[in-house]
Amino acid sequence: xxxxxxxxxxxxFSPFALRVQIALNLKGVDYEFVEETLNPxxxxxxxxxxxxxxxxxxxxxxxxxxxxxxxxxYIDEVWSNVPSILPQNAYDRANAxxxxxxIDDKVFFGGDTIGFIDIGFGSFLSWIRVVEKxxxxxxxxxxxxxxxxxxxxxxxxxxxxxxxxxDTDKLxxxxxxxxxxxRAMQIALNLKGVDYEDIEETLFPxxxxxxxxxxxxxxxxxxxxxxxxxxxxxxxxxYIDEVWTHAPSILPQNAYDRAQARFWVxxxxxxxxxxxxxxxxAEDDExxxxxxxxxxxxxxxxxxxxxxxxFFGGDTIGFIDIVFGSFLSWTRVIENINGTKLIDETKQxxxxxxxxxxxxxxxxxxxxxxxDKLVEFAKILKLSLAAAK
Numbered sequence: 001x002x003x004x005x006x007x008x009x010x011x012x013f014s015p016f017a018l019r020v021q022i023a024l025n026l027k028g029v030d031y032e033f034v035e036e037t038l039n040p041x042x043x044x045x046x047x048x049x050x051x052x053x054x055x056x057x058x059x060x061x062x063x064x065x066x067x068x069x070x071x072x073x074y075i076d077e078v079w080s081n082v083p084s085i086l087p088q089n090a091y092d093r094a095n096a097x098x099x100x101x102x103i104d105d106k107v108f109f110g111g112d113t114i115g116f117i118d119i120g121f122g123s124f125l126s127w128i129r130v131v132e133k134x135x136x137x138x139x140x141x142x143x144x145x146x147x148x149x150x151x152x153x154x155x156x157x158x159x160x161x162x163x164x165x166x167d168t169d170k171l172x173x174x175x176x177x178x179x180x181x182x183r184a185m186q187i188a189l190n191l192k193g194v195d196y197e198d199i200e201e202t203l204f205p206x207x208x209x210x211x212x213x214x215x216x217x218x219x220x221x222x223x224x225x226x227x228x229x230x231x232x233x234x235x236x237x238x239y240i241d242e243v244w245t246h247a248p249s250i251l252p253q254n255a256y257d258r259a260q261a262r263f264w265v266x267x268x269x270x271x272x273x274x275x276x277x278x279x280x281x282a283e284d285d286e287x288x289x290x291x292x293x294x295x296x297x298x299x300x301x302x303x304x305x306x307x308x309x310x311f312f313g314g315d316t317i318g319f320i321d322i323v324f325g326s327f328l329s330w331t332r333v334i335e336n337i338n339g340t341k342l343i344d345e346t347k348q349x350x351x352x353x354x355x356x357x358x359x360x361x362x363x364x365x366x367x368x369x370x371x372d373k374l375v376e377f378a379k380i381l382k383l384s385l386a387a388a389k
Contacts (some may be wrong), residue, residue: 048066
């Protein structure tokens with residue numbers, strides 16, 4: 001079969017698309033892999049999967065097959081040559097479909113060949129490795145799960161799988177890029193010239209240190225200073241300014257100006273950041289429309305506040321700059337994947353210039369994550385949210 005007769009809409013990061021790739025490789029079927037973006041979704045994806053609007057989708061001649069497990073079964077039924085993916089026996093097939101995970105003296109869950117359970121579980125191997133590496137703990141232990149460990153090695157080395165499983169370090173880099181709430185704290189510390197240790201934290205599962213340090217909200221960032229624990233990024237930034245009182249000041253000296261700075265930080269947090277999140281997870285353009293309108297209104301207000309100044313803090317970076325600026329990369333991501341400008345050079349010239357100046361400031365440079373990495377992470381996030389529905 002020619003490749004152009006069989007196409008797979010997927011993403012390199014998707015374990016669900018990986019399932020289909022392994023099944024096709026196992027059957028020795030040629031296909032074209034079409035890298036799909038999830039926001040905005042392509043016309044081909046929306047046309048091929050109008051119900052769920054998500055990957056993977058297998059296009060076989062004039063037919064579209066959706067949902068990874070269904071696609072794997074379809075592949076097994078259409079290309080009925082050996083090796084079979086599902087067992088021949090109806091009862092065994094039923095057990096495979098319900099992910100009955102017992103291992104006898106078999107190389108794979110399917111026996112001597114890769115089967116349905118192998119493909120379904122194995123497609124998540126990279127993400128298992130990510131969690132293990134970022135938390136320095138084993139989910140699959142050689143002593144406790146010797147057969148399962150041997151299975152992972154056999155599975156990863158199988159010709160149908162070899163080269164398909166995403167690189168663990170690449171996935172970790174994408175996961176790290178998401179830590180936006182840390183940026184404000186890091187920028188504030190850099191601005192004050194304070195040395196600190198950055199402890200890499202994962203959110204799934206959350207570390208004992210995080211749960212002990214922030215038992216109420218159970219989230220990052222958390223600042224440890226001597227024997228004290230401070231939580232919430234805006235509160236941490238104020239704490240840094242009050243403890244390390246040398247210049248430059250982050251909050252204004254005047255009480256009214258400080259109140260105004262706190263107001264705008266709260267406004268940005270409630271409005272701008274909330275709208276970015278809503279746009280990211282929205283299913284279609286119609287659902288995004290109110291948030292795009294909200295962002296345009298916010299941008300106009302911030303343009304007025306900034307007008308005539310280099311930074312919101314005046315000649316130096318201040319409280320508003322740090323909080324708003326820490327989300328600049330995500331602002332660019334939303335612009336990138338939606339093909340629109342949230343900060344427009346013509347409509348908001350002061351704000352546009354501020355974004356350029358802020359990004360190259362010595363206290364900021366190198367902290368803002370790369371846009372391309374965040375775009376990839378946005379795909380993963382979108383996929384996870386879609387799968388959870």
